[in-house]
Amino acid sequence: MNLLVCIKQVPDTETKIKLNGDSTGIDPAGIKWIVSPYDEFAIEEALRIKEKNAGSTVTVLSAGPDRVVDALRTALAMGADNAVHVELPESADSFMAAKALAGAIKKEAPAELIFFGKEAIDDGAAQVPQLVAGFLGLPGCTVVCGLEYGSGTVTAKREIEGGSFEKVELPLPAVIAAHKGLNEPRYATLPNIMKAKKKEVKAVKLADIGVSQADQKIKLKNLQLPPPKQAGKKIEGDAATQAKTLVDFLRNEAKVI
Amino acid sequence: MAKLLVFVEQRDGKAKKSSFELIAAAAKAGHETHAVLIGASVSGLAGECAQYGAQAVHAVENASLDKYTSDAYAKALQGAIKALSPEIVLASHTPMGKDLMPYLSALCDAGLASDCTSLEFDGAKLKLKRPLYSGKATAEVEFLGGGLQLATIRPNAIGLPKPDTSKSATATALSVDVSGTKGKCLEVQKGASTRPDVTESSIVVSGGRSLKTAENFKILEELADAVQGAVGASRAAVDAGLRPHRDQVGQTGKVVAPQLYIAAGISGAIQHLAGMRTSKVIVAINSDPQAPIFQIADYAIVGDLFQVVPAITAEIKKL
Numbered sequence: 001m002n003l004l005v006c007i008k009q010v011p012d013t014e015t016k017i018k019l020n021g022d023s024t025g026i027d028p029a030g031i032k033w034i035v036s037p038y039d040e041f042a043i044e045e046a047l048r049i050k051e052k053n054a055g056s057t058v059t060v061l062s063a064g065p066d067r068v069v070d071a072l073r074t075a076l077a078m079g080a081d082n083a084v085h086v087e088l089p090e091s092a093d094s095f096m097a098a099k100a101l102a103g104a105i106k107k108e109a110p111a112e113l114i115f116f117g118k119e120a121i122d123d124g125a126a127q128v129p130q131l132v133a134g135f136l137g138l139p140g141c142t143v144v145c146g147l148e149y150g151s152g153t154v155t156a157k158r159e160i161e162g163g164s165f166e167k168v169e170l171p172l173p174a175v176i177a178a179h180k181g182l183n184e185p186r187y188a189t190l191p192n193i194m195k196a197k198k199k200e201v202k203a204v205k206l207a208d209i210g211v212s213q214a215d216q217k218i219k220l221k222n223l224q225l226p227p228p229k230q231a232g233k234k235i236e237g238d239a240a241t242q243a244k245t246l247v248d249f250l251r252n253e254a255k256v257i
Numbered sequence: 258m259a260k261l262l263v264f265v266e267q268r269d270g271k272a273k274k275s276s277f278e279l280i281a282a283a284a285k286a287g288h289e290t291h292a293v294l295i296g297a298s299v300s301g302l303a304g305e306c307a308q309y310g311a312q313a314v315h316a317v318e319n320a321s322l323d324k325y326t327s328d329a330y331a332k333a334l335q336g337a338i339k340a341l342s343p344e345i346v347l348a349s350h351t352p353m354g355k356d357l358m359p360y361l362s363a364l365c366d367a368g369l370a371s372d373c374t375s376l377e378f379d380g381a382k383l384k385l386k387r388p389l390y391s392g393k394a395t396a397e398v399e400f401l402g403g404g405l406q407l408a409t410i411r412p413n414a415i416g417l418p419k420p421d422t423s424k425s426a427t428a429t430a431l432s433v434d435v436s437g438t439k440g441k442c443l444e445v446q447k448g449a450s451t452r453p454d455v456t457e458s459s460i461v462v463s464g465g466r467s468l469k470t471a472e473n474f475k476i477l478e479e480l481a482d483a484v485q486g487a488v489g490a491s492r493a494a495v496d497a498g499l500r501p502h503r504d505q506v507g508q509t510g511k512v513v514a515p516q517l518y519i520a521a522g523i524s525g526a527i528q529h530l531a532g533m534r535t536s537k538v539i540v541a542i543n544s545d546p547q548a549p550i551f552q553i554a555d556y557a558i559v560g561d562l563f564q565v566v567p568a569i570t571a572e573i574k575k576l
Contacts, residue, residue: 017393125371127359134363139439160352163448169441217368220396232555243568254538256517
């Protein structure tokens with residue numbers, strides 16, 4: 001079985017965000033880059049299927065500038081077999097990124113199951129998995145926290161609101177976007193990290209897959225950091241007094257209850 | 258003025274209030290606002306759509322659309338777009354909306370702005386803002402080219418006006434071929450919780466690890482019940498097993514923007530603040546006066562949450 005995992009490299013969650021000079025993006029200086037946390041569940045799931053199905057291969061694919069090769073090496077160190085890097089400008093939107101991924105999948109890595117994380121924690125758009133499914137004409141299911149494998153199908157348990165779940169059956173090939181709870185991702189061991197450094201990462205150019213700047217649909221501009229908040233009101237007194245004062249403020253000043 | 262279409266999300270014949278936020282905001286801005294209902298039997302919701310300002314209501318009804326799947330609903334909505342030729346299509350950024358709209362974006366070759374926290378217009382162009390890094394920054398979205406504009410808007414970001422109950426409407430049936438779609442929803446397993454979801458509630462009461470045990474969250478649940486709110490939690494509380502992950506607020510959990518956010522025993526790690534800082538009013542209760550959460554709180558209470566929270570609940574019950 002051919003298994004594919006699309007991953008994104010993002011700033012670590014502890015990163016303090018600073019803007020670049022023209023406020024079209026962030027200042028990359030000093031950022032620690034990681035594999036987006038939800039993508040780790042996707043990698044782990046593919047590795048587990050491979051371990052249960054002899055002869056399977058796991059390919060990891062990432063679109064972005066050259067730095068994303070480090071993310072691919074992290075996935076190789078976890079146990080992926082092959083890695084493909086599609087060049088993509090920093091400013092690309094989800095639509096262009098998904099076009100590039102879909103193009104690379106068709107050209108380099110057709111697969112029965114295509115995994116993603118449910119969203120990347122940088123732009124949090126949660127678009128790319130279903131865009132790729134749409135471009136490839138495949139069924140897709142996101143926020144998946146459980147999977148059962150049948151013959152030629154997969155049944156996904158998808159988390160929706162209020163602690164409810166949808167059970168969705170998808171014929172293969174299919175796109176799955178992983179959520180926390182699907183599995184417990186493994187750590188790469190030191191020998192595997194060393195081995196991963198030597199593995200080949202195949203490079204794909206946008207021109208090879210017919211994707212261009214014209215595929216970008218939206219642009220982000222005028223980025224702003226949240227304005228510093230004015231100091232709030234400190235409510236003094238014993239617990240009963242604090243509670244009475246707070247409820248009075250919430251009702252008569254803020255008007256939210 | 259634009260021709261604008263709102264996807265009205267429903268489950269089991271009950272429409273989401275957040276869909277009506279979009280209808281009301283678009284109608285108020287003077288746009289030709291159409292509502293589209295998708296499902297097995299949904300035209301009964303047409304009246305409600307009109308009461309919030311929809312000028313016309315359309316229904317794509319088919320037995321196979323009884324339960325949501327991304328590819329079938331995207332095909333149904335694409336059919337409505339072909340029939341009505343709108344310039345803008347809006348949906349709520351809910352579990353359904355965020356799954357559906359990217360698939361539609363691919364089918365329609367149209368740009369999508371996700372999880373926007375404001376909805377404004379510049380003539381027939383959308384003027385949107387969206388958070389990045391879970392709210393550590395915000396950006397304006399510009400649509401390139403002149404094509405169809407798609408957007409999902411975060412629930413509660415706009416607010417819901419009162420419906421005009423004097424209005425009524427009948428849905429116009431749209432015939433769309435949804436055969437050949439591949440995903441199939443076998444069942445919807447209802448959660449045991451009758452509590453609203455943190456992303457949908459206009460009031461959220463959240464707790465941190467200093468609650469110490471899962472049982473102690475009861476005091477937050479009682480406060481949440483008193484204000485018909487949801488209960489959230491910090492990552493530390495979820496990692497310690499005090500609450501399920503679905504309640505987690507933050508960069509690796511859910512991002513919320515309620516009218517009122519009450520943080521009890523939450524110190525305010527950067528990744529938690531990212532998930533709730535756009536809340537309209539923030540109350541922080543913490544025993545540590547240096548806790549970072551106080552820097553963004555509108556009302557700060559330094560004290561023991563085990564005493565303060567029940568006192569607030571008691572005070573609210575007096576109202």
